[in-house]
Amino acid sequence: MSKIVAAEMLKPGEIVLKDFSIPQIEDDAILMKVAAVGICGSDKHMFTGKMNVTWPLIPGHELSGIVEKIGKNANNTMKIVGGNLKEGDAITVTPGSQSCSKCWYCVHVPHRPQLCPNRTVFGFRTSKDFPHLFGAFSEYMYLPGNSFVLKLPEGLSLQRATLCEPLSVAQRAISRGLSPGIPNAGEGIGIGVRCLVMGVGPIGLLVVATLRSMGVGEIIVVDASKERLDFSKKFGATQLIDISEVGVEDRKDKILSLTDNVGPDVVIECAGAPSAFSEGLDLVRRGGKLIEVGHYGDPGSVDIRPHQVCNKDVDILGSWAYPQVQFEPAIEMLLRTDLPIDDIFTHKMSLENIQQGIEITGTSECLKVIVSP
Ligand SMILES: [Zn+2]
Ligand SMILES: [Zn+2]
Numbered sequence: 001m002s003k004i005v006a007a008e009m010l011k012p013g014e015i016v017l018k019d020f021s022i023p024q025i026e027d028d029a030i031l032m033k034v035a036a037v038g039i040c041g042s043d044k045h046m047f048t049g050k051m052n053v054t055w056p057l058i059p060g061h062e063l064s065g066i067v068e069k070i071g072k073n074a075n076n077t078m079k080i081v082g083g084n085l086k087e088g089d090a091i092t093v094t095p096g097s098q099s100c101s102k103c104w105y106c107v108h109v110p111h112r113p114q115l116c117p118n119r120t121v122f123g124f125r126t127s128k129d130f131p132h133l134f135g136a137f138s139e140y141m142y143l144p145g146n147s148f149v150l151k152l153p154e155g156l157s158l159q160r161a162t163l164c165e166p167l168s169v170a171q172r173a174i175s176r177g178l179s180p181g182i183p184n185a186g187e188g189i190g191i192g193v194r195c196l197v198m199g200v201g202p203i204g205l206l207v208v209a210t211l212r213s214m215g216v217g218e219i220i221v222v223d224a225s226k227e228r229l230d231f232s233k234k235f236g237a238t239q240l241i242d243i244s245e246v247g248v249e250d251r252k253d254k255i256l257s258l259t260d261n262v263g264p265d266v267v268i269e270c271a272g273a274p275s276a277f278s279e280g281l282d283l284v285r286r287g288g289k290l291i292e293v294g295h296y297g298d299p300g301s302v303d304i305r306p307h308q309v310c311n312k313d314v315d316i317l318g319s320w321a322y323p324q325v326q327f328e329p330a331i332e333m334l335l336r337t338d339l340p341i342d343d344i345f346t347h348k349m350s351l352e353n354i355q356q357g358i359e360i361t362g363t364s365e366c367l368k369v370i371v372s373p
Pocket of ligand 1: 040041042061062165166
């Protein structure tokens with residue numbers, strides 16, 4: 001190898017393959033050969049100019065790889081799950097770097113490290129920073145000493161391991177709805193409860209898969225894509241409602257009829273549409289929980305009736321990313337699930353076709369594009 005090829009996004013709508021020189025690694029860093037990377041909806045949002053980032057950058061944050069070179073201090077400075085690393089190990093790395101441990105959030109709420117504003121994030125960090133290789137749409141990535149790395153267990157494919165990231169988003173959202181210490185007596189997500197999942201793109205699908213794995217009961221899903229609804233059955237959905245065919249009042253009737261006329265115990269909003277949030281609030285049963293994980297972008301506002309929040313005695317819970325260690329239960333589930341999880345990879349691409357991969361992401365025939373650089 002004399003050069004490293006990476007796909008650099010220069011501005012919205014423009015992504016080009018470019019040669020980068022092979023970096024000397026610092027003593028605390030790792031040079032990782034990228035094995036596989038999934039294309040995320042946020043990569044598409046970036047490409048279409050709906051995300052506030054510093055250009056240019058190399059996208060790609062749902063990834064797995066092989067340790068190519070490791071600095072002699074990396075095992076001391078990095079946070080690592082699974083024991084010390086050596087060259088040749090299969091790994092994944094969380095997009096967010098370690099939190100700074102000094103800011104207000106790190107001092108006061110260290111169990112929510114994703115709130116630290118001083119982290120850098122692979123796939124979103126500008127490639128102006130030296131040595132540039134901070135995204136996985138690339139043959140190699142440079143992992144600085146403050147990275148959070150997980151060794152992949154035997155039996156987990158490098159392709160499937162790329163799902164650690166979106167699955168962590170899904171699992172963190174679900175964990176917000178657990179009621180630790182309270183036995184399953186009508187509180188939160190648990191065995192046999194009835195859930196409504198609004199929107200079954202990749203995150204919604206992985207929410208469905210996790211709920212199914214946890215033993216919840218009825219999983220009602222709503223979406224505007226027939227293909228996605230049909231697919232969600234594979235991951236454990238029990239009732240499908242196509243919102244392009246069933247109007248708001250009719251779907252409310254249908255959902256009430258499936259839930260003893262009270263509404264779902266838990267509603268998880270994964271669509272990222274403001275109207276879905278207010279509809280979810282209208283549907284969730286009294287004493288239930290409404291979890292919001294769809295709005296990573298900000299598409300605007302919606303009217304809600306605060307009386308419903310009060311009268312329903314409802315818990316509304318936001319979920320932003322995840323603590324990095326969420327990757328560990330994600331790996332466990334990916335390793336052990338009996339669900340046909342790899343079927344989510346509907347398209348495979350090479351780095352040369354990355355633009356095409358970004359363009360089809362989010363369309364109804366595409367669930368997840370996987371790229372092998
Ligand atoms: Zn993502
Ligand atoms: Zn901090």
